[in-house]
Amino acid sequence: MTTAFLRVDRELCIGAGMCALTAPEVFDQDPEDGRVLLLHAEPPTARRTAARMAAGACPSGAITLHETESDSSSS
Amino acid sequence: MGESVHTVTTMPTARRPGCPFDPPAELLDARRHGPISRYTHPGGKPGWLITGYDLVRSILADPRFSSRKELMNVVDFELPPAPPGEFLLMDDPQHRRYRKPLMGRFTVRRMRLLTERIEQITADCLDAMAETGPPADLVTAFAKPIPTIVICEILGVPYEDRGSFQEQIDTFMGGETSDEELIAAYTATQEYLAELVAAKRAKPTDDVLSELTDTDLTDEELKGISLILLAAGFDTTANMLSLGTFALLRHPEQLAALRADPALTDGAVEELLRYLSVAKTFMRTALEDVEVGGQTIEAGTTVVLSYNTANRDPERFSDPHVLDLRRQSDGHLAFSHGIHQCLGQQLARVEMRVAFRALVDRFPTLRLAVPAEEVGLRPETADIYGVKSLPVTWDEERS
Ligand code: HEM
């Protein structure tokens, strides 16, 4: 199986909200400064597509999704 | 590479008769030749025209391309830098300094909280339209008042000032007036905003502008920010609403689908954004020599990015010239990409979702009151595309 983890760079974020719009279960925006908040650094499989779409949609390249093949026995 | 490059000498302005929603034929033609064409700016300076989706998107995300007004190399003389606060035409770090305090005020959540208020504003407009019509001009009855009232509330423009304020911004953004009138309206708007900033500083009320007086921004900067919110947020949304309604009326099967299924509303808004791309083109200037699409864009050269052609790129969207409210139109560039991607997009989305929904529900028999060919379209030279007016009619309810 694959594992996935997300990283966000709040210094790059421009608060456009594409992530919170595309994958509200995974991302939110800080109510004070509008910058991305990561709700699930390791999105469950069901949320992975949405997380991938959000990473692709982010206008500032603030979201990266790392997907790795991992041995299912090691988890 | 030996391949010859397509050349476009002047910005194509002719839309094909009967196809008011499609980009000018010559622009689509340029895209067919390749994503990048040589181009001469109206001021005579050489440049490039980018029409391919992937190239437009990658340039927008590339910090080697600048938005700074004073670097725009399109005319013989040097343009002045953007005034304080007008961050659309600045690069980071200046751009970020202004955008940052605004970001928290335009989040998905915060804009959704405005839904009820926007529903109320929309209902009021539609009530007034039903009372005085049929027929009605959808631009003055619906498309303009909704974003105007919304932006007035965000800036905290007091009720008693709204009438005159609306007239001013209408004049300076309508593009239908003489130069003198335009300058007069622009100056009046500037003066009004300066007074408004001073008033909020003295006595803060419950609005975004008042909140911003609590930051380190100067009055001059706050005036610039207010102006950019107004300029970027009003005409764009108004034209999406009116041109969008025109497009729906010209695609009755799509309109019927939207009317029948409220769940289609969000997707319909995205598809209309893609299909219409009312914010047609923006420019960027190369800060260094950049290799793009097999060409070298030399440092100091300004490129025109055609968002509307990119949004019709067949390599990105299948059957791109078909309005299909059910398609996946995500990834469209109607709000741009990169650090300048529209700050107000979540607000614009809520406005459009609410307004289109309410309009189709309220007037089931809405139709054009004139033949489609007689609907006046904005010239291609206008920054934002749209209709001048949209005469509509409907069957009055029998009760
Ligand atoms: C459907 C309506 C709208 C459309 C199509 C639209 C389109 C755009 C586009 C294309 C840009 C980026 C320009 C570039 O690439 O240089 C932009 C920027 C911007 N928009 Fe919008 N916009 C809309 C509504 C709004 C609203 C309602 C507001 C605010 C109340 C707003 C505020 C802004 C601001 C402040 C910027 C500058 C952002 C920056 O430079 O960081 N827009 N908009």
Ligand code: SF4
């Ligand atoms: S989409 Fe990107 S820029 Fe926009 S809020 Fe999310 S992380 Fe920030």
